[in-house]
Amino acid sequence: MALGEGVSDFGEGQAVFGFVMSGAHAEYLVVRADGAVLPVPKGLELRDAAALPFGGVSALVFLRDYARVKPGQKVLIIGASGGVGAYAVQIARIMGAEVTGVASGGNEALVRDLGAVEFVDYRQQDLGALATRFDSVIDTVGVVRFGQIKHLLTANGVFVPLNFGLREIRQALVSALFGGRRVRIGVSGDTKADLAVLGRWVTDGQLRPVVDRRFALSDIRAAHAHVEGRHRKGAVLLDMVA
Ligand SMILES: NC(=O)c1ccc[n+]([C@@H]2O[C@H](COP(=O)([O-])OP(=O)(O)OC[C@H]3O[C@@H](n4cnc5c(N)ncnc54)[C@H](OP(=O)(O)O)[C@@H]3O)[C@@H](O)[C@H]2O)c1
Incomplete structure (x- = not known):
């Protein structure tokens, strides 16, 4: 991870997890430091953290x-x-x-x-x-x-x-x-505060990531087809780097 000018809440290269409503399948993404992005909770693998937000x-x-x-x-x-x-x-x-x-x-x-x-x-x-x-x-x-x-x-x-x-x-x-x-209807949003709540529950052992399957980026069509089938178990993950 690289930091923009004036950002001091994170360390250069620190592992982070997060969520953007607009979505992205990208190895790199520019996000606001005050958005839904936080350091990966201690003890959690980066790939499992991706299954949470x-x-x-x-x-x-x-x-x-x-x-x-x-x-x-x-x-x-x-x-x-x-x-x-x-x-x-x-x-x-x-x-x-x-x-x-x-x-x-x-x-x-x-x-x-x-x-x-x-x-x-x-x-x-x-x-x-x-x-x-x-x-x-x-x-x-x-x-x-x-x-x-x-x-x-x-x-x-x-x-x-x-x-x-x-x-x-x-x-x-x-x-x-x-x-x-x-x-009652509505949309769920993507705030840092809500991500922090999840992080705390994971850290104290109350919440765990649920991972269905992992796909390589080259199998993106199969990944989408699997999700659209409406039978996934928890999150489907994409590996951005082979
Ligand atoms: N409004 C918002 O802000 C907002 C935010 C987030 C998500 N959403 C929407 O909420 C939905 C969430 O989807 P998701 O990704 O969580 O769903 P999903 O993973 O596709 O749902 C799969 C689940 O549905 C069950 N299922 C499949 N067919 C069923 C049936 N006929 N009757 C009862 N259960 C059935 C599956 O069970 P089996 O595999 O055992 O069949 C499995 O438990 C999406 O449509 C998304 O657009 C809206």
């Missing part, structure tokens, strides 16, 4: 700022083994919630290991028929509509779809006016 920051922001998860609450996470979901399960547990994770059966062990106390295989069970009532339902995949899961929410429960369109925008506005069960 996207899923971790997204999960943190949606659980903390949109679902507003409180200790003791019940949270349903759809896509619990995925890029955001694998972090959402861990972070909801860190926040003191009781997590039910949804994925296919082959990922049950992973999702439970990440901290889910209950698991639902969406290929075997109808989500709409679950008996539990949740304080929040987080859909990281874009597979359910508010109308399909509204009855699974507690009286003031919140549905947080990470993918949303006009329908969810309207539902968020209308449900905010009337109170009760509601939809």
